[in-house]
Amino acid sequence: LFKGVEIEQAQAEQEDLIVVGVSQLGSESDWRSAHTLSIRDALTKDAGYFLIWNNARQMQENQIKAIRGFISQRVDYIVFAPVVETGWETVLREAKDAHIPVIIIDRMVDVEDDSLYTTWIGTDAQEEGKRAGRWLERYLRKNGRTLEEINIVVLQGTIGSTAEIGRSRGFQNIAGYHDNWHILEQTTGDFTATRGKEVMRDMLRRHGDIDVLVSQNDDMTMGAIEAMQEAGVSYGEYGEVTVISFDAIYDALLLIKKGEINVDIECNPVQGAYIDNVIQRLEKGEPVGKSYIVDENVFTKENVEKFLDGRTY
Ligand code: AHR
Secondary structure: OHHHHHHHHHHHHHHOOEEEEEEEOOOOOOOHHHHHHHHHHHHHOOOOOEEEEEEOOOHHHHHHHEEEEHOOOOOEEEEEEEOOOOOHHHHHHHHHHHOHHHHHHHHOOOOOOOOOEEEEEOOHHHHHHHHHHOOOOOOOHHOOOOOOEEEEEEEEOOOOOOOHHHHHHHHHHHHOOOOOOOEEEEEEOOHHHHHHHHHHHHHHHHOOOOOOEEEEOOOHHHHHHHHHHHHHHOEEOOOOOOOOEEEEOHHHHHHHHOOOOEEEEEEEOOOOHHHHHHHHHOOOOOOOOEEEEOOOOEEEOOOOHHHHHOOOO
């Protein structure tokens, strides 16, 4: 297989294609599928690219191995979505020493020396968490519940990932202003529907009176909804449990319309065009920014209708 890739790569170099090694962190969610598709749609052969793709299946050691492979294959660029933030210094230094530009996408790395990567294209996870908190403030105010005791459970994503760290911190930051908000529990559901359902089922058993579920992605929210249905707990617009979700994939937007999810904080997976743009600038020797943050929205019943038609994921 490796020989096959080498032969194809040699052909790609002859055809003057830009060889890009991509390490995608996994395929845990519908958001991730949309992210993968966006990259594949932008970095096509017609657009001048030859992609060497690696799916790390949520394991940092797989990503490190893939990046080392890209370095020894002498790719032109390395693009990677890090599963967690820490532990990248050594391999990034190896890429730097080999003079291969590294473009980090989606989540961030936590390194002291930011010259270890060329640029980062992603979303502002901490702001997403704050948006969830600010929405809850407004919602409780609107419903005359500002003085009520509010019990909150949080389904977290992959622990140590930017999406988890940022969303947890951002929400906690706003919660810190409200003595009557009680975060009863924060447990990871690994960004998957299956784990989301299992963890929510356990949380419902442990806590009798949950007012708010903050679920850090839509897949876990879908799982949690199943758990609430099975437990006979009402949720959403007219239910006991207010549902706050993240990502805003099409199926979740439909649930907002039906009143089953109260609010969805968008995380935008459409990052392929940004990557293409950065590489094209680098090819021409033009400067690029150190970070690019993609646009994001907040969806509720009030505005969801006008976005449903155009949603492709
Ligand atoms: O890093 C982005 C997050 O990862 C998305 O919110 C989630 O769905 C994905 O798995």
